Amino acid sequence: MTGGAGFIGSNVADALLADERVDFVRVLDNLATGKKENIEHLIGRPDFEFLEGDICDVHICNQAMESIDLVCHQAALGSVPRSIENPLNTNATNITGTLNIFDAARQNGIKRIVYAASSSTYGDSKSLPKVEDKIGNPLSPYAVTKYVNELYARVYGQLYGLELIGLRYFNVFGRRQDPNGAYAAVIPLFAKAVIQNNAPYINGDGEQSRDFTYIDNVVQINKLALFTENIDAVNQVYNVAVGDRITINEMWEILRSLSGSELQAIHRQPRPGDVRDSLADISKARALLGYEPKVHVREGLELAFDWYKNNLFNDK
Numbered sequence: 001m002t003g004g005a006g007f008i009g010s011n012v013a014d015a016l017l018a019d020e021r022v023d024f025v026r027v028l029d030n031l032a033t034g035k036k037e038n039i040e041h042l043i044g045r046p047d048f049e050f051l052e053g054d055i056c057d058v059h060i061c062n063q064a065m066e067s068i069d070l071v072c073h074q075a076a077l078g079s080v081p082r083s084i085e086n087p088l089n090t091n092a093t094n095i096t097g098t099l100n101i102f103d104a105a106r107q108n109g110i111k112r113i114v115y116a117a118s119s120s121t122y123g124d125s126k127s128l129p130k131v132e133d134k135i136g137n138p139l140s141p142y143a144v145t146k147y148v149n150e151l152y153a154r155v156y157g158q159l160y161g162l163e164l165i166g167l168r169y170f171n172v173f174g175r176r177q178d179p180n181g182a183y184a185a186v187i188p189l190f191a192k193a194v195i196q197n198n199a200p201y202i203n204g205d206g207e208q209s210r211d212f213t214y215i216d217n218v219v220q221i222n223k224l225a226l227f228t229e230n231i232d233a234v235n236q237v238y239n240v241a242v243g244d245r246i247t248i249n250e251m252w253e254i255l256r257s258l259s260g261s262e263l264q265a266i267h268r269q270p271r272p273g274d275v276r277d278s279l280a281d282i283s284k285a286r287a288l289l290g291y292e293p294k295v296h297v298r299e300g301l302e303l304a305f306d307w308y309k310n311n312l313f314n315d316k
Contacts (some may be wrong), residue, residue, distance in 0.1 A: 001027050002055055002064070002101060003075030005034030007177040008116070008169075008218055012072060013039065015219045017047060021227060028064040029075065030054040038176055055097035058104065065108035070226050073101050073115040076145075080120065080273040083142035094145035095152075102156050102164070110162075114225040115153065117166035117237055118146040119211075119278055129281040132168070132237055140273035150237055163234040165225040167218075170241035170280050174215030174300060175307040187212065187301070190252055191308040194259045204270035206249035209277045211241040214300030217293040224289040233288040241280030242293045254298060258305045 001016070003009040004027030016022045026049040027039060042048045053060035055075050065071070076094050077083070083090040098115065105113050120143035125136030138144045153164035171185075179188035193200035221240050228234070246254075252265050285291035295303070 001025060001072040001074065003029055003034060003073070003116075005029035005031060005036060005039050005050070006074060007038070007174075008172060008215065009034065009072075009074035010038035010176055011174070011215050011219050012074065012222045013042065013048075015223060016072075016226075017042065017045070019223065023047060024049070026051060026064060026068060028053055028055065028060065033078065033178075035178070055100055056092055058100045061100045061104035062107065065104045065110060068108070068110060071101065071105050071110055071113040072222060072226060073098065073113055075101075076116060078142070080140040080142050081271065083140050083145070084273055087141035090141050090145055094142070095148050098149045099152055102152060102162070106156065106160050106162060112163040112165070112226065112234070113153075114165045114167065114222060115149060117150055117168040118143070119168050119170040119239070119241070119280065120275075121147045121150065121168060122275065122278070124275075128277060129243070129279040130239060131281045132239060132284055139275065143273075153237075154235070157235040165228075165234055166237035167221060167225065167240045168237055168280075169218060170211040170213050170239065170278060172213050172215060172218050172240075174304050175311075177215075177304075179308065186248065187251065187255075187304060188308065190255050191305050194255050194261050194263060195309055197261065197263065199263050200252070200265050202248055202252065202265045202267050203274065204267070206252070206265070206267060207247050208274065209245040209247045209279065210251075211243065211245045211278050211280045212251065212297045212300065213241045213293070214295040214297070214303065216295050217242065220294065221285060221289060221291045224291055228289055230288060236284070236288065238285040238289065238291070239280035239282050240285065240291075241282055242296055243280055243282045244297065245277070245279040246297055251297075251301070254301050255305060258302060
């Protein structure tokens with residue numbers, strides 16, 4: 001697994017090690033955005049190995065593939081704003097790094113790769129809900145890189161007979177998502193703000209909507225994709241979401257009510273590269289992979305809020 005010390009990757013690693021179909025998990029992570037503490041509880045287990053290294057290094061990618069049957073590729077430089085500020089780094093990690101992983105898998109005879117794609121691929125498409133085969137023009141360098149990953153996956157499937165499954169994540173949130181740093185996502189930022197009694201910023205009018213997706217749903221579909229025996233399910237991309245949306249303002253009100261806070265958010269200018277509305281059609285994932293999201297946004301926000309309160313800010 002690449003990116004296994006990150007927010008999503010570490011949660012997937014935990015689930016795989018708890019699965020009787022899995023004998024061994026090796027994590028490759030350069031700790032640029034991941035954290036050793038996310039996998040500290042796994043280090044020392046005989047069925048787990050941590051390999052510190054960068055997917056931009058083709059040699060370590062090949063080393064990571066030795067004696068491996070399946071690849072779960074989560075490593076990436078996320079964040080639309082980060083990609084706007086530094087497109088070259090985003091391109092190097094997300095395109096060259098992903099190509100290194102695909103090719104190392106090819107050279108090592110690995111049959112299946114499940115890789116993290118992104119809803120940013122829908123770009124400026126106004127149609128709702130988002131359906132996998134109808135995309136628009138990308139709005140950020142990050143979106144470009146994630147679309148190129150899908151193009152490479154299609155080519156590698158056609159030319160080399162690999163099975164590649166792309167998972168287009170929609171605004172994933174939950175335990176271990178970092179609330180700190182310049183590129184922190186909105187839900188951990190808001191949770192941190194309300195727990196510490198600091199008014200958060202909302203970009204624009206706050207009426208932009210998102211299909212917020214709790215981490216347990218993402219873990220579920222990664223496992224389904226890794227182990228599916230449905231031949232029609234491979235060499236496909238899937239929306240990973242709940243199939244419902246709320247606005248940023250509504251999300252803030254839920255978090256505020258969970259804390260009993262009377263804080264008022266501060267509105268500021270819209271953020272460049274952001275889409276206005278996002279809502280996924282998840283019927284393809286349901287039909288081909290048997291995906292069924294178990295945690296909807298309200299329950300997910302409650303779980304995430306409790307995690308931040310108990311794990312990160314319990315001394316505040």
